[in-house]
Amino acid sequence: MTTETFEFQVEARQLLQLMIHSVYSNKDVFLRELVSNASDALDKLRLEKLRDDSLDADVSDLHIELHVDKEARTLTVRDNGIGMSYDEVGQLIGTIANSGTATFLKELEEAKEGAGAEGLIGQFGVGFYSGFMAADEVTLVTRRAGERQGTRWTSRGEATYTLERVDDAPQGTSVTLHLKPADPENQLHDYTSEWKIREIVKRYSDFITWPIRMVPEAKDGEDAPEPETLNSMKALWARSRDEVSDDEYHELYKHISHDWREPLETIRLQAEGTFEYQALLFVPSHAPHDLFTRDFKRGVQLYVKRVFIMDDCEALLPPYLRFVKGVVDAQDLSLNVSREILQQDRHIRMMQRRLTKKVLSTVKEIKTKDADRYATFWREFGTALKEGLVTDSENRDAILAVSSFATTHSDDEPTTLAQYVERMKDGQDDIWFITGESRQSIENSPHMEAFRDKGIEVLLLTDAVDEVWVDAVGEYEGKKLRSVTKGEIDLDAEGEEKAGEEREKQAEEYAGLLGWMRERLQEDIKEVRLSTRLTVSPACIVSDAHDLTPALENMYRAMGQEVPRTKRILELNPGHPLVKGLHKAYQASEDRTELAESAELLHTLAVLAEGGQPKDPARFVRLVADRLERTL
Ligand code: ADP
Numbered sequence: 365m366t367t368e369t370f371e372f373q374v375e376a377r378q379l380l381q382l383m384i385h386s387v388y389s390n391k392d393v394f395l396r397e398l399v400s401n402a403s404d405a406l407d408k409l410r411l412e413k414l415r416d417d418s419l420d421a422d423v424s425d426l427h428i429e430l431h432v433d434k435e436a437r438t439l440t441v442r443d444n445g446i447g448m449s450y451d452e453v454g455q456l457i458g459t460i461a462n463s464g465t466a467t468f469l470k471e472l473e474e475a476k477e478g479a480g481a482e483g484l485i486g487q488f489g490v491g492f493y494s495g496f497m498a499a500d501e502v503t504l505v506t507r508r509a510g511e512r513q514g515t516r517w518t519s520r521g522e523a524t525y526t527l528e529r530v531d532d533a534p535q536g537t538s539v540t541l542h543l544k545p546a547d548p549e550n551q552l553h554d555y556t557s558e559w560k561i562r563e564i565v566k567r568y569s570d571f572i573t574w575p576i577r578m579v580p581e582a583k584d585g586e587d588a589p590e591p592e593t594l595n596s597m598k599a600l601w602a603r604s605r606d607e608v609s610d611d612e613y614h615e616l617y618k619h620i621s622h623d624w625r626e627p628l629e630t631i632r633l634q635a636e637g638t639f640e641y642q643a644l645l646f647v648p649s650h651a652p653h654d655l656f657t658r659d660f661k662r663g664v665q666l667y668v669k670r671v672f673i674m675d676d677c678e679a680l681l682p683p684y685l686r687f688v689k690g691v692v693d694a695q696d697l698s699l700n701v702s703r704e705i706l707q708q709d710r711h712i713r714m715m716q717r718r719l720t721k722k723v724l725s726t727v728k729e730i731k732t733k734d735a736d737r738y739a740t741f742w743r744e745f746g747t748a749l750k751e752g753l754v755t756d757s758e759n760r761d762a763i764l765a766v767s768s769f770a771t772t773h774s775d776d777e778p779t780t781l782a783q784y785v786e787r788m789k790d791g792q793d794d795i796w797f798i799t800g801e802s803r804q805s806i807e808n809s810p811h812m813e814a815f816r817d818k819g820i821e822v823l824l825l826t827d828a829v830d831e832v833w834v835d836a837v838g839e840y841e842g843k844k845l846r847s848v849t850k851g852e853i854d855l856d857a858e859g860e861e862k863a864g865e866e867r868e869k870q871a872e873e874y875a876g877l878l879g880w881m882r883e884r885l886q887e888d889i890k891e892v893r894l895s896t897r898l899t900v901s902p903a904c905i906v907s908d909a910h911d912l913t914p915a916l917e918n919m920y921r922a923m924g925q926e927v928p929r930t931k932r933i934l935e936l937n938p939g940h941p942l943v944k945g946l947h948k949a950y951q952a953s954e955d956r957t958e959l960a961e962s963a964e965l966l967h968t969l970a971v972l973a974e975g976g977q978p979k980d981p982a983r984f985v986r987l988v989a990d991r992l993e994r995t996l
Pocket of ligand 1 (some may be wrong): 443622
């Protein structure tokens with residue numbers, strides 16, 4: 365048979381280097397990773413055989429086997445699961461498909477040798493490659509169930525690996541680690557020690573539902589002993605709470621999530637009665653990098669009577685809770701159940717409702733009990749949760765109760781709507797908000813001037829989803845949610861009618877200018893009026909109360925929908941010298957060429973002030989340069 369040599373993909377090589385130089389302090393976890401892969405391979409084979417009985421594979425004794433050879437200093441992890449084909453080995457083991465890992469490597473690169481690097485590496489699961497923390501050479505022999513020929517992969521973790529076809533490979537995969545030389549200083553990391561292997565399996569992999577066997581060393585003069593099963597195989601979710609330690613829960617979390625960090629919260633739920641199930645759910649402590657990508661994989665696994673059925677079971681939780689990981693084990697489903705059936709099953713729908721409520725009430729509990737933990741939760745998952753305000757009207761109140769928003773009231777403490785309402789001023793009827801790209805850009809927008817002046821609190825909403833949920837929710841405790849950039853606003857408290865009268869008089873006075881400007885700007889603007897929003901800026905642009913905001917328009921367009929461009933409203937500040945001057949010039953002159961340019965400039969200034977783009981940047985620059993020149 366020929367042996368072919370291949371180069372590792374660049375990212376894979378970087379990761380291997382990290383493993384070899386072992387930046388990660390707890391080397392023991394490599395065994396957890398290999399056992400976890402083996403367990404997945406057994407799950408996959410069992411399912412494939414269930415779906416296709418003609419598959420030529422033996423599923424009568426699925427198990428994992430550990431074998432230590434003290435003389436040769438090797439440790440082998442063997443499973444008789446699904447295995448991999450020749451091509452699969454190249455794809456799966458030679459490259460890093462996981463986009464999170466690629467992003468992680470980029471971050472690591474940025475952190476460079478800085479103190480951040482060591483912290484970062486501990487946060488990412490690197491699966492198979494972690495073997496190189498303990499070994500200086502790894503050999504993998506595998507045969508895909510149903511195929512006749514196997515594949516041998518070997519690497520010293522440097523730039524290359526070799527692939528070779530083999531004829532006599534048993535079904536499944538065996539990974540042999542050629543352990544690094546023993547360190548006489550550090551017996552703790554002696555992976556040829558039976559005792560050490562037992563300890564690691566017990567600590568990290570006890571809950572694995574397949575037997576993990578090891579043949580104990582034969583004592584002198586005795587026959588080879590029978591293999592021993594090292595793990596209890598007990599499903600954690602089926603055991604009572606006081607039997608299971610937090611550490612055990614966390615290890616299960618790491619197995620299903622491929623996250624190496626502790627979860628933020630563990631949630632247990634046992635439902636009895638006609639449709640019995642157990643759920644063990646985890647809220648991670650960090651949002652994955654791909655949470656907002658289209659093909660993000662959910663993290664809830666479905667088991668039926670302790671048997672793994674599927675990963676990524678989308679029927680169990682709504683999309684806005686897709687960051688929740690865990691296991692749901694139902695007693696009364698068929699082992700053959702498909703995704704399509706699950707989507708339509710009445711019991712599953714009830715289960716989803718119950719799990720959703722349980723997750724939300726747990727978040728509420730965190731919020732009441734532990735401000736720091738809640739802050740972490742909201743920072744990581746708030747944006748996802750807010751999607752629920754749009755899609756899950758049944759739980760809207762529960763979601764609002766745990767939602768918090770940046771506010772002009774505080775530089776760093778977000779507020780709930782309840783707290784906002786408590787602080788509302790006498791005579792204030794509405795909850796005010798502004799949406800936009802960043803806190804800085806919206807906080808300094810001209811639309812905020814009158815609010816700042818009168819000390820009225822405004823919520824500062826900067827997530828794309830904010831544009832949508834505010835409309836969907838509409839009001840909170842009878843108070844309308846209103847954008848400071850939409851509609852006409854009247855912030856005068858009672859007893860300030862005089863101000864109102866004065867404004868009417870002013871509007872009459874300016875009527876000529878306003879009408880003329882509207883004509884001039886009609887391509888972009890549907891109305892020009894005097895503003896009650898502005899105290900400092902000369903002009904701003906607002907939308908009608910029911911119009912789409914420009915950000916929403918862009919969002920729809922990005923999704924490929926046709927949206928007509930909505931014309932907006934230009935508001936002028938009659939207290940500003942620029943506007944006063946414009947008015948005077950309008951009244952005085954017959955030739956309004958110059959004035960028309962000024963009107964156009966004023967409009968563009970208002971567009972810029974809210975973070976927009978001039979329609980014709982070159983023309984804008986020319987007009988401004990012209991005027992500057994005249995001041996010199
Ligand atoms: P991860 O497990 O996070 O996907 P790994 O690098 O550990 O990353 O493994 C990459 C892929 O290689 C796995 O997703 C799986 O498809 C395959 N693989 C690894 N170990 C085994 C095994 N023992 N049996 C079959 N396939 C395996």
